[in-house]
Amino acid sequence: MGEVKVVKTISRALSQSHVGFALFGFFLVILTYFTVFEQFSTRPPNALLRTSPAVSAQMNPKEQETDALKKDDGIKLEEKPTPAVDFHGEEDNKNTENDRRIEDHENHKEPEDAEKKDGVDSKQFGHEPEKKEENDSKQFGGGTENRQRPPQNKPLCDTADPRSDVCDMEGDIRTHGISSSILFVPPYPVSNPEPHEWKIKPYSRKFMNGIKEVSVKQLHGPQEAPACSVRQSIPAVVFYLGGLTGNYWHDFTDVIIPLFIEARQFDGEVQFLITNIQGWWIGKYHMILKQLSRYDIIDLDKDLQIRCYPRMIVGIRSHKEFSIEPSRAPNGLSMVDFRKFMRIAYSLDRDYPIKLRENVGSKKPRLLLIARGLSRRFTNVEEIVKSAERLGFEVEVVDAKFNVNIAEFAKVVNSCDVMVGVHGAGLTNCVFLPTNAVMIQVVPYGKLEHMAKIDFGEPAIDMQLKYVEYSISAEESTLMDMFGKDHPIIKDPMAIHRSGWEKVGEFYLGKQDIKLDVNRFAPTLLKAIDLLKE
Numbered sequence: 001m002g003e004v005k006v007v008k009t010i011s012r013a014l015s016q017s018h019v020g021f022a023l024f025g026f027f028l029v030i031l032t033y034f035t036v037f038e039q040f041s042t043r044p045p046n047a048l049l050r051t052s053p054a055v056s057a058q059m060n061p062k063e064q065e066t067d068a069l070k071k072d073d074g075i076k077l078e079e080k081p082t083p084a085v086d087f088h089g090e091e092d093n094k095n096t097e098n099d100r101r102i103e104d105h106e107n108h109k110e111p112e113d114a115e116k117k118d119g120v121d122s123k124q125f126g127h128e129p130e131k132k133e134e135n136d137s138k139q140f141g142g143g144t145e146n147r148q149r150p151p152q153n154k155p156l157c158d159t160a161d162p163r164s165d166v167c168d169m170e171g172d173i174r175t176h177g178i179s180s181s182i183l184f185v186p187p188y189p190v191s192n193p194e195p196h197e198w199k200i201k202p203y204s205r206k207f208m209n210g211i212k213e214v215s216v217k218q219l220h221g222p223q224e225a226p227a228c229s230v231r232q233s234i235p236a237v238v239f240y241l242g243g244l245t246g247n248y249w250h251d252f253t254d255v256i257i258p259l260f261i262e263a264r265q266f267d268g269e270v271q272f273l274i275t276n277i278q279g280w281w282i283g284k285y286h287m288i289l290k291q292l293s294r295y296d297i298i299d300l301d302k303d304l305q306i307r308c309y310p311r312m313i314v315g316i317r318s319h320k321e322f323s324i325e326p327s328r329a330p331n332g333l334s335m336v337d338f339r340k341f342m343r344i345a346y347s348l349d350r351d352y353p354i355k356l357r358e359n360v361g362s363k364k365p366r367l368l369l370i371a372r373g374l375s376r377r378f379t380n381v382e383e384i385v386k387s388a389e390r391l392g393f394e395v396e397v398v399d400a401k402f403n404v405n406i407a408e409f410a411k412v413v414n415s416c417d418v419m420v421g422v423h424g425a426g427l428t429n430c431v432f433l434p435t436n437a438v439m440i441q442v443v444p445y446g447k448l449e450h451m452a453k454i455d456f457g458e459p460a461i462d463m464q465l466k467y468v469e470y471s472i473s474a475e476e477s478t479l480m481d482m483f484g485k486d487h488p489i490i491k492d493p494m495a496i497h498r499s500g501w502e503k504v505g506e507f508y509l510g511k512q513d514i515k516l517d518v519n520r521f522a523p524t525l526l527k528a529i530d531l532l533k534e
Helices: 002-014 018-040 053-057 061-071 090-106 112-117 129-140 144-148 248-266 279-284 286-292 335-345 381-390 406-414 425-432 449-462 478-483 493-498 501-509 518-533
Strands: 166-176 181-185 197-200 214-218 236-240 271-275 306-314 366-371 394-399 418-422 438-443 466-471
Touching: 166 197, 166 236, 236 248, 248 286, 248 335, 248 425, 279 286, 286 335, 335 425, 335 449, 366 381, 366 425, 381 394, 381 518, 394 406, 406 425, 418 425, 418 518, 425 438, 425 449, 438 449, 438 518, 449 466, 466 518, 493 501
Parallel strands: 181 214, 236 271, 236 306, 366 394, 366 418, 418 438, 438 466
Antiparallel strands: 166 181, 166 306, 197 214
């Protein structure tokens, strides 16, 4: 206002003359120049914005937040030179875009073009959370929780193995035994992939007929799960008793060894759920079962409870006949581990046989001769015993009957250094022999060497036993007296094999006994003595 009064006073004084009027005009031009220069010189073109502490204190909240983002090491915003002032409004548009990007960053939002790339409406981010969750659910199959918890990569069930189907599940598993149902409950709703259901034969030979199946089903989510009536903090193993069980060798090959593979890793902290339970079988092998599990056995077929477990294995794996493949077993378990486990289960003292180099003349090696009661019997047991005794053995003859007390029988086997037996279930007792003991398998006539090797030869080596095989001649077989040397059963065993397994089983396994030629067999016994000297 003072400047206006001065101008008016001067204009009145100068207006009295033409010269004064000219000077007045010149004065107005100078005044206008300085006014404009002062206004526009404060923000020169292309200058970089720098904020001092004093100026920062005078900023509005939006400007302070922008400046803080630039100084934050965790968030790097690209700094660009401030563009020159444009009197046509372009600068205001660019500043507005910058403000929008900073605001989006503060609100944890992606730029608008990124939102469009995913096909999601930008209004859902920060403004309409319920719609956002619904859209994400369609997009990812289960809402935001699916993105935080990756789907299970490991299949619940392995049905590709040629011998056994097994489901190994971790998480929330619930059983309804009376309906033979096992339910896997995912921790969050599952829409993709679709839930699956498997029919599992919880027995080691999946192609056998007559094995009761168990249903393993993956639910859509917790909302479908029945409430737990019993909740356990330990794993469980589900398996079937039946099939070929009742045969001593099959008891071990089909159930006990596969169960050892699955359960030993838990060191007793596991519960067994058995379908088609057999009381006599449980009683016969109770010392093995209680060593594998400290918990009560559940009769799954009669169980009305909803039992909940953090892990469950449905089915038992069989790697090969009467043996274990360490590369496939938990913790690299082997048949050496299994044989040591047998020593623990039956409290067997000896882990090594006699060392003949240290006991020359003082103690004889003990030989166990397995006698059979039905087919493939030794018809000259006394002659075999006398021959072995002449060669320096102390001989024990035992008959591994069906109802034998395994604990007592195991101690007898463990006390021996050499075991001799005809191909058959009695040789299963080799699991009780000490490490590096000798097992001699007498192979019946009829080209059965391959079967003998698979069933007992390779497993014996896997157990760290010293294996010796003796194949009898036709003259040592009672089939010679029964059919004569010109019959195809004697003359051409391979023709019998080509006719099918039934004939092989009927004649070479079912109708044959052995009269051992002790002179022919003597070198085999001497080889056993040599092996005990190693």
